[in-house]
Amino acid sequence: MRTAPVLAGCLWILCASAVPAATPDPAGAAPAIVGRALAPSPLADDLRRLTDGIGGRVSGSPAMARAVDWGVAAFKAAGVTARAETYTQKVTWAEGATRLEILGGTPFPVALVAEGWSPPTPAGGIEAELVHVGSGTAADYAAAGARLRGSIVLVDSTVTETWADLFNEYNRTGAIIERAIAAGAKAILWTSARERRLLYRHTDTVAGELASLPMAVVAREDALRLARVADAAGQPLRVRFTMPNVIGGPVEVANVVGEIRGRELPDEFVVLGAHLDSWDLGTGALDNGCNAALVIAAARAIRESGYVPRRTIRFVLFSGEEEGMLGSRAYVRQHRAELDRTRAMLAIDSGIGRITGFQVSGRTDVAATLPKALAGIAAFDASQVLMDGDLGTDNVDFLLEGVPTLVAAQDPANYMPNYHAASDTYDKVDLHLLAQHVAIAAATVYGIAELDGALAPRQSRAEIASLLERTGLAKEMKESGLWPEWESGQRGRTP
Secondary structure, eight states: OHHHHHHHHHHHHHHHHHSOOOOOGGGGGHHHHHHHHHSOHHHHHHHHHIIIIIOOOTTTTTHHHHHHHHHHHHHTTTTTTEEEEEEEEEEEEOOOOEEEEESSSSSSOOEEEOOBBBBOOTOOEEEEEEEEEEEEEEHHHHGGGGGTTOOOEEEEOOOOSHHHHHHHHHHHHHHHHHHHHHOOSEEEEEESSSSSTTOBBBBSSSSSSSSSSOOEEHHHHHHHHHHHHHHHHHHHHHHEOOOEEEEOOOEEEEEEEEEOSSEEEEEEEEEEEEEEOOOOSOOOIIIIIIIHHHHHHHHHHHHHHHHOSSEEEEEEEEEEEGGSSSHHHHHHHTTTTGGGGGEEEEEETTSSEEEEEEEEETHHHHHHHHHHGGGGGGTTTTTTTOOOOOOOOOHHHHHHTTEEEEEEEEOTHHHHHHTTTTTTTGGGHHHHHHHHHHHHHHHHHHHHHHHHSSSSSSHHHHHHHHHHHHHHHHEEEEHOOOOOHHHHTSOOOOO
8 A cells, every 4th residue: 555645645735725715716626625534524433323333234124224314414414415215125134043053973063144135944944964065066066966955055165355256256156046946955055255253244136135045154164164074974964054034024215315516507416325234243334334434524525625516416325235236226216317417426335445546337438538537636546447347336226327437446455354244343444544535535526526528428228238248247247136137127227
């Protein structure tokens, strides 16, 4: 991390912007906004109230409802108008007392947690043979043969260390689940991709629906031991898997929307968003509490700068991201009449790793225009424009509607070991770096809002389809399960 040049630039900007601009000279906006972002603020207290005070925030839960109230109150305390925009979530979900018992042989304790949105096991659990299927490839399943019918399958993993590892963990699951269903398995146990018995929670649904089978994540060391025992046993290894998850719903949930109205083009919009919900084993500090607090702090920095953007800037805290970007999908549907006038959507969702630039999902037209909007953050060395695409956060439905999207590109930092895990807590957040991220995000969306023309046009459905194929995002959508909704027209821009 190259901190010295960044700090030097930041200190200069802070000094230059300590005195409010006497005139509305556009050249002074970025230094003023950055200065306010780096000045003492309620940022840390906001994050502490969200994480330590509310904790994990599963969408549809009472904790998430308290987080929505927190968001509205925090925007208003920052002097920014805000409201909760409600939509209906199909189901609510909570984990019961998940347990795996080894029947026969030499039992040992096994630590595991339910996959998010996994259905419960039947009353009394599932008693069956545990079949180790290696990595879950077609060949692995074929080798297990008839033993799979009525079994509980155990699937290997590699330790997650990079972004590619994390994406692979998601992208491979659909095919593995389909093979398990086709083979007649009753449940799936996933080997944790983290070491030291750290447990975390993912979900394998794409639109808030329950998963097809009961599934749980097993502590890595316990799963490896189970695999060794199952492979070496002279007779089937029988276990009892009990997971009384609690399913309810439908339920009304909400996004939080703050707004600073534009001075010249108030009916054109630039959106800065992060998801407010989290899983519940930790307190959702890296994913994504720090960036929810960032969105509020960015709004505060712009308002306190004394500058009013040319276009309206919307600051959105989305719910339901972990269950398939439900909140951002609802926002797009509720604001569809505005999408022709939505000039860009910027999402940030990768913890506290240093921002190095922005992914634009193959939009060469965005890449041509964006550098001008990034001029105000030159001191932070965060102005790379990357053609990479991203389907893992709240930009997805904007992208599928043809709206130009930016996703903050970030170093991994401490994200991989703590992502979705019991260790995702307030103490993992570098507050100094978070303040710099506030400055980067605030100055960037203000810069886009100030452009003489649009950042880039909204794409037609045909243009979006071409983009998906050209960038390889179509392949990822097929692997992740998003493709059928796009192909059928249920999701994305209609012709």
